[in-house]
Amino acid sequence: MPPTLTMDKKMIFSPAPHVHRRRTTGHAMLHVLIALVPAVACAIFYFGWHAAAVMAVAVAACLATEWLITTRLLKQKSHLADCSALLTGVLLALNLPASLPLWMVAVGAIVAIGIAKMAFGGLGCNIFNPALVGRVFLLISFPVAMTTWPLPGAPDGATGATFLTLAKNGSPEFAYNVGDMLAGNIPGSMGEVSALALIAGGIYLLAMKVIRIWIPLSIIAGLTAVDLLAGFPPGLDIISGGLLLGAIFMATDYVTSPMTTRAMIAYGLAIGIITAVIRRWGAYPEGMSFAILIMNGVTPLLDRYLRPRRLAPKPART
Amino acid sequence: MIHSTFSKGGIHPAACKTTLSGIEALPLPRRAVVPLQQHIGAPARPIVAKGDSVRRGQLIAEAPYAMSAAVHAPVSGTVAALEDALMPDGRRRPCIVITADEATHDADETERMRYWLAIDSMATPDVDADTIKRRVARAGIVGMGGATFPSAIKLAPRDKVDLLIINGCECEPFLTCDDALMRAYPAKIIAGVQMMMKATAIDRAVIAIEDNKPEAAAALAAHAVSAAGVEVKILRTKYPQGGERQLIDAVSGRKVPSGAIPSAVGVIVHNVATAFAVWQAVSTDMPLIERVISISGDIPADQRRNYRAAIGTPFAEIPFTLPPDADTKIILGGPMMGKCTVTLDAPVTKGTSGITVLTDARRQPLMPCIRCGACVDACPMGLEPYLLETYGRLRRWDDARAADVADCIECGSCSWSCPSRRPLLDYIRRAKNRCRQR
Numbered sequence: 001m002p003p004t005l006t007m008d009k010k011m012i013f014s015p016a017p018h019v020h021r022r023r024t025t026g027h028a029m030l031h032v033l034i035a036l037v038p039a040v041a042c043a044i045f046y047f048g049w050h051a052a053a054v055m056a057v058a059v060a061a062c063l064a065t066e067w068l069i070t071t072r073l074l075k076q077k078s079h080l081a082d083c084s085a086l087l088t089g090v091l092l093a094l095n096l097p098a099s100l101p102l103w104m105v106a107v108g109a110i111v112a113i114g115i116a117k118m119a120f121g122g123l124g125c126n127i128f129n130p131a132l133v134g135r136v137f138l139l140i141s142f143p144v145a146m147t148t149w150p151l152p153g154a155p156d157g158a159t160g161a162t163f164l165t166l167a168k169n170g171s172p173e174f175a176y177n178v179g180d181m182l183a184g185n186i187p188g189s190m191g192e193v194s195a196l197a198l199i200a201g202g203i204y205l206l207a208m209k210v211i212r213i214w215i216p217l218s219i220i221a222g223l224t225a226v227d228l229l230a231g232f233p234p235g236l237d238i239i240s241g242g243l244l245l246g247a248i249f250m251a252t253d254y255v256t257s258p259m260t261t262r263a264m265i266a267y268g269l270a271i272g273i274i275t276a277v278i279r280r281w282g283a284y285p286e287g288m289s290f291a292i293l294i295m296n297g298v299t300p301l302l303d304r305y306l307r308p309r310r311l312a313p314k315p316a317r318t
Numbered sequence: 319m320i321h322s323t324f325s326k327g328g329i330h331p332a333a334c335k336t337t338l339s340g341i342e343a344l345p346l347p348r349r350a351v352v353p354l355q356q357h358i359g360a361p362a363r364p365i366v367a368k369g370d371s372v373r374r375g376q377l378i379a380e381a382p383y384a385m386s387a388a389v390h391a392p393v394s395g396t397v398a399a400l401e402d403a404l405m406p407d408g409r410r411r412p413c414i415v416i417t418a419d420e421a422t423h424d425a426d427e428t429e430r431m432r433y434w435l436a437i438d439s440m441a442t443p444d445v446d447a448d449t450i451k452r453r454v455a456r457a458g459i460v461g462m463g464g465a466t467f468p469s470a471i472k473l474a475p476r477d478k479v480d481l482l483i484i485n486g487c488e489c490e491p492f493l494t495c496d497d498a499l500m501r502a503y504p505a506k507i508i509a510g511v512q513m514m515m516k517a518t519a520i521d522r523a524v525i526a527i528e529d530n531k532p533e534a535a536a537a538l539a540a541h542a543v544s545a546a547g548v549e550v551k552i553l554r555t556k557y558p559q560g561g562e563r564q565l566i567d568a569v570s571g572r573k574v575p576s577g578a579i580p581s582a583v584g585v586i587v588h589n590v591a592t593a594f595a596v597w598q599a600v601s602t603d604m605p606l607i608e609r610v611i612s613i614s615g616d617i618p619a620d621q622r623r624n625y626r627a628a629i630g631t632p633f634a635e636i637p638f639t640l641p642p643d644a645d646t647k648i649i650l651g652g653p654m655m656g657k658c659t660v661t662l663d664a665p666v667t668k669g670t671s672g673i674t675v676l677t678d679a680r681r682q683p684l685m686p687c688i689r690c691g692a693c694v695d696a697c698p699m700g701l702e703p704y705l706l707e708t709y710g711r712l713r714r715w716d717d718a719r720a721a722d723v724a725d726c727i728e729c730g731s732c733s734w735s736c737p738s739r740r741p742l743l744d745y746i747r748r749a750k751n752r753c754r755q756r
Contacts, residue, residue: 010645013660015744017730018653018679019331019491025685025737082685124686124738259691259704310700311326311563312576312725 028254029083031210035201036090036249042197043190046152047098051190057102059089061109069118084123088112091131091249094191095242095289096138099150099157104142108134128296129256132289139289149187160187163240164285167232181239188241195239202248211252214264215271219247222272230280242288243275250288256296263302271295321529323554324564327698329731331557331654333530337494337614337622341502343434346426350393350416350630351403352378356667357460358467359385364414370397374426375605378414381455387468387668388458389414390605392628394422406650406659413665416630433602434626442509442601450517450600457599458668459606463496463560463589464651466669469596472588473517477581482523483569484511486538486590487553487560489528490652492674495610496590498624500527500534507590508541510597511548514588523548524569525590530555557654558729562587564698576725612672613638615649627666633673634662644677653679654730685738693732693742699725703732703742710745715756718749726750 043051066085070076080086092112096105112134120126139146151160163186166175176186184194192198205211220238227234238244251257251271258267271291278287355361362379372378372391379389395418402410418426445453455470463485484507488496500507511523525542527535529552539550553559553568563574565587572583580587588596591609598604607629613636614622621638633648640646649656651671659673693703701722709718723746732742 011660012645012647012680013658014647014679014681015741015747016649016653016655016657016728017734017743018647018649018656018658018674018676020682020734020739021329021331021737023737024682024739025688025690028688028690028737079685084688122686124688254688254690257689259689259694259702308694308697308700308702309326310576310722310725311324311567311573312578312699312722313573315575315578 026082028210029087031205031208032087032249033083033090035204035210036094036191038197038200039094039191039194039245040090042184042194043094043098046184046193047150047190051098053102054096054098054100054105054190055090055093057105058093058096058109059086061106062086062089062092062113065110065113066118069114070122079123082123085113088117088130091191092134094245095131095135095189097146097149098190099148099159100138100145104138104145107141108138111137124255126255127299128293129250129253132250132293136289136293149189151187152185152193162186162188162285163236164279167240167279168285178236178239181236192242192245195244198244198248202244205248205252211248212261212264214261215252215257215268216247218265218268219243219251219272219275222269223276224272226273226276226280230276232280237276237279241279241286246271246288246292251292251295256299258299258302258306260303260306260308262308263299263306266306267295267299267302270298321552321554322568323556323559324568324698326700327696327731328556328558328564329696329734330555331491331734333555334491334614335494335497335530336619337498337612337624338620339498339501341498341610341624341626343430344625344627344631344636346393346418346423346430346628347631347635348418348423349398349632350391350395350418350628351632351665352389352392352414352416352630353403353405353665353667354379354389354412354414356389356466356629356669357387358465359383359387361412362386362389362458364400366397366414368397368399371395372397372416374429375607377605381458381468384471385468387460388456388605390458390607391416392607392630393418394426395419403665404661404663406657406661406664408660433604437503437506440602442597445600447517447519450513450596453600453603454517454596457595457605459592459595459599460668461589462591462595462609462668462671464655464669464671469588469592472586473514475518475581475586478584479518479520479581479586480522480584481570481586482511482515482518482520483565483585483587484523484525484590484593485560485562485565485587486525486527486531486534487565488531489555489557489560490654490656490671491557492614493612493652493672494614495612495624495671497531497534498612499594499610500531500590501537503594504537504541506597507538507593508545508548509601510593510595512545513596513600514593515547518586520586521547525550526553526565526569527551528553528555528559557731558698558727561698561727561729563727576722606668609666609668609670611636611666611670614672615675616641616677617675629666629668631666632663633659633666636673638673638675640675641677645680647676647679649674649676654734655728681741682739684740687738687740690737692735692737696731696735698729698731699727701725703746706749707740707742707745710749715749715752719753723749723753
């Protein structure tokens with residue numbers, strides 16, 4: 001018997017295409033969270049329970065802020081399931097010193113989600129990276145607490161200067177050995193200390209095709225170029241401060257970075273150059289957050305002027 | 319070995335090419351519904367009246383202009399009606415309905431079986447270019463990859479052309495009709511390609527096949543050895559490799575300008591099934607009344623087959639069972655560019671490459687664009703789908719035009735790749751149509 005199309009069958013009609021790749025926005029966010037596992041593990045390993053507490057408060061405050069604004073203020077359905085607020089919380093925590101008072105962490109989280117993200121229209125609409133806005137807000141508001149770096153594995157609350165602070169003050173060469181800088185056994189923000197953990201996460205993101213290599217690579221290229229001109233050892237500059245955390249996880253944030261390859265390269269180079277200029281000649285020892293935020297603001301222009309090359313050339317005018 | 323491909327974008331949807339090998343004959347319909355317009359251009363003009371008796375292969379509607387295509391009777395019988403019949407999109411279009419009685423049906427089936435049994439031994443005549451073009455026009459051949467552009471027009475290009483590309487990519491998931499045809503009749507396809515070369519005075523032809531069809535490529539390559547100027551080129555499996563502009567880029571590196579046709583860069587592209595139909599028309603005087611269709615998708619595995627079906631066969635006569643109690647989509651063609659049919663009463667036409675049945679094809683809830691750039695990466699035309707979608711949604715037609723919406727080939731790569739499940743192509747199509755009208 002040939003089949004007939006009857007009305008009791010639930011037929012669906014829609015325009016093409018009818019198939020779809022599996023990855024959703026939530027999956028992409030989850031991949032980034034997985035890629036952050038080594039960095040989070042290092043943070044807790046080096047800085048102990050207080051690192052875990054900072055992480056927990058940052059995440060909880062981000063989720064709570066987003067939930068309150070979407071459901072209470074905007075009367076929308078909660079979309080915490082997309083994991084983006086969770087990711088912002090983790091990234092914010094990784095950008096803070098482990099010794100930061102927890103109420104300051106909560107303030108940073110509220111600024112990140114409430115002002116940098118939701119005030120601009122929520123997911124996909126923010127111009128600036130929320131976690132970085134939270135961090136810079138805290139840095140400007142609480143400059144002492146935000147630049148007090150506990151020594152890894154020091155339960156007595158001993159603190160130390162970061163490599164970049166030492167570099168700014170004159171004698172960088174032998175302050176920390178390269179092995180400790182790669183492993184993360186140095187003072188610094190929770191997530192930035194271990195270069196190897198960050199690189200492992202970066203390789204995972206590249207392998208899963210969550211990010212493309214252009215932004216991290218061109219950030220490193222831009223920084224290295226300035227370092228070579230300034231006569232600063234570029235290798236140490238790459239694995240110190242927030243460069244790798246920023247290059248792999250912050251500057252590649254989809255929402256606030258450009259979409260075409262050419263624009264990505266321009267964006268990355270500019271971030272690298274601005275960071276190096278701030279580090280060498282600016283008032284702050286570290287400039288990664290500022291560089292990324294500045295280029296976040298330029299992203300719409302980059303997308304507008306560095307368009308993808310069309311496959312079809314324009315016909316010659318006759 | 320890394321095979322060449324087109325230079326921009328592209329995606330890798332699951333191939334799902336699981337039909338059984340071989341081509342089977344689908345019984346001729348007792349009641350054939352033959353639309354007058356199965357091609358781009360003007361509808362054919364009927365030359366039979368209700369009550370006339372017609373025999374299989376007889377001309378029943380002629381092409382009034384060059385930009386049209388003749389239509390022939392797919393079965394012998396009586397013209398039951400000239401009426402508007404239901405098409406897959408739910409509209410009614412003028413058709414010639416032919417009903418076969420028992421005797422003519424049996425005679426047709428016998429004749430048809432004899433033809434296909436004898437086809438391997440049929441000779442290829444040596445005819446001149448004009449004869450080839452005349453027979454192609456007379457046979458009502460149109461582009462069988464789905465575009466249904468009248469083939470005779472493409473065989474008489476106004477520009478100077480030096481390269482003939484035969485499209486055997488079949489980059490749409492699920493479909494295997496071209497693959498089956500290439501495996502079954504490689505010699506005839508090569509002969510058809512040589513006829514096309516002769517008609518257009520082109521001395522170089524490239525048959526392009528994706529690297530997921532090694533048997534078809536090997537079969538054609540074996541026969542291409544003895545054909546001067548014909549080569550088989552294996553391309554990477556990547557959607558939309560068979561898109562005309564992508565194919566030309568992959569094979570020759572030439573870029574067809576915006577708004578231009580391939581002959582502007584000296585290229586003509588035909589589908590492998592069209593090449594086979596050309597051979598049939600020129601060598602055996604067989605008009606285009608049958609074609610191979612793939613039935614595939616979420617149906618029992620032993621029902622996924624390739625059939626040789628008469629034009630005018632209602633879909634309901636194709637043996638496949640719809641999945642019970644499931645949200646079901648019945649798609650004409652493949653899942654990337656195919657259109658949903660609203661009825662199984664509509665007939666197989668010259669451009670029907672197959673039927674793909676999908677369950678769980680309901681659209682998922684959409685999320686905000688997170689500017690991930692997947693659509694920009696995927697677009698094989700180098701456009702910015704996210705921007706065009708926004709312009710389409712906000713009715714900013716002038717901005718859409720300025721962003722080259724007209725270049726869109728509607729391949730669906732952007733919608734496929736969007737992790738936020740945004741219906742990019744829906745809005746882009748809307749902007750494109752609007753820009754074209756104005």
